[in-house]
Amino acid sequence: MIRISNLSKSYGTKQVLKNVNLSFEKGKVYGIVGKNGAGKTSFFNCLADIETYEGSIESDFTNIKNHIGLLETNPIFLSRITSWEYLKLFCRARNIHEENFESKNIFDLPLNQYAETYSTGMKKKLALMAILLQKNDVFILDEPFNGVDIQSNILITTIIDKLRAAQKTIVISSHIFSTLSNSCDQIFLLNNGSIEKTVDKQDYETLEAELKQDFVENQLDRLEF
């Protein structure tokens, strides 16, 4: 269980998160939706303890950061490091003595190739594989479906289901609403740094319609075609 109370975050005078109150349970998948700049990535960084923040994040773990696998929107890769070495770095970081990466290569990635030479989708898959190998308890997946091919999309959705079955906590953000509605038990709408809505499965269709109305149609009226 992770309990977030009055979480606020500012960069200088700009407040990007305002009194966010949420709780995440084991064995559940949560979705975060919001426009670009709504505060999703800042929220994830605070949750992962990468950024300082006001408020509190309590959990069953002594140091939550050591149990979190964070998949960034654009994963960072060190130059001239092969994917195999990248995976080893992540395992070593958590004292996991794993070297048989070929047998666990679910995405069929060329592991002896430099990771930086991968395509966007392959990079995402490699970064996901790295945090999966770490055997984390909490997974924060920032846009996990971005740039990934359709087969891998299905595979990632299945992985999320498996993680849920294994009693892990998963928090996902995505711009593709259908991917969230398929996987999530609850979706939060983040707007201007605040949680504007909490939506359960039965109301996903309504939320999708509202988002479409708000994000697309109302915006497009401003532009003449």
Next chain:
Amino acid sequence: MKYYLILQIVRIKRWFRQLGIHPWIGAGLMLLLFIALSKALFFKTEFAKWIYPALALTILARFSSKSHIQPLKLLFNTRDRKLIRCLENGICTLPFIFFLLLNQQFFIAAGLFVFSMLMALFALNHQTNWTVPTPFKKIPFEFIIGFRKTFLFIFFLYFLVFKGIQVDNYQLSLFGLALLFFLSMSFYTKPESSYFVWIFSCKSVPFIRRKLLDALFGGVVLVGPALICLFVFFQDKYLISLLVFAIGIVFLLSMILAKYSAFPHEINLPQGILYTLSLWFPPMLLIVIPLFFKQSKPKLDTIL
């Protein structure tokens, strides 16, 4: 094109300011450092005339990298792009050429100039599927990356060690060994992204310990064969060789502490000065190492 060049000057100025130093003072200090190192190099070894252009070309190689050329290709037509690259290469090699001329190495200076202009016409670092193998048991990541970036230079330094053995010049071999350590230290000059520290599930002290042990392993693997050669071929000087090796290891380890003492930023000027002073006067490491360790701990604790 003019605006691009102005932007490069702005970037250099910002880099100096990030280091906590006024750009003009920084440029002056760099010039002084360049003159001092060049003088020392020409004073120390007769092979300086070859080492010197090799150094210049190593720097030029960065300007020929794909990451540097790709944006230029997007921004400029072929004529302007080549002009910019000739300018960049020319400015970069100018101090080297000047020093070579000063030392009456006219042919090498001319060769360096011609080669730098030729380099401006080509891009290096084409994306390849070839992965450079390393001897570091795939332990990520500083030595692996450093080795892959500089393996040609490493071969050159080993060539110096063997050349010294061949011509019975102990100083040259020892110089090659010392340069191998300097090169290893350069693997730790740039801080990695905080994310690659954040992923570790340990506190600062075990983290530093692990980094030091990895560096120790890397240093021994990279420089160890050179030391063994010196032991075998200059048996009477084994104590000096061992001492230089030990000092090299200590400098390498202190470089790691220096890096994390400023983390996630680059080493700032006062830290850089302290470290450079300890290179000239190694006993200073007795003060510098505990100081850097003390500074590293809180920096890493905030991330770990």
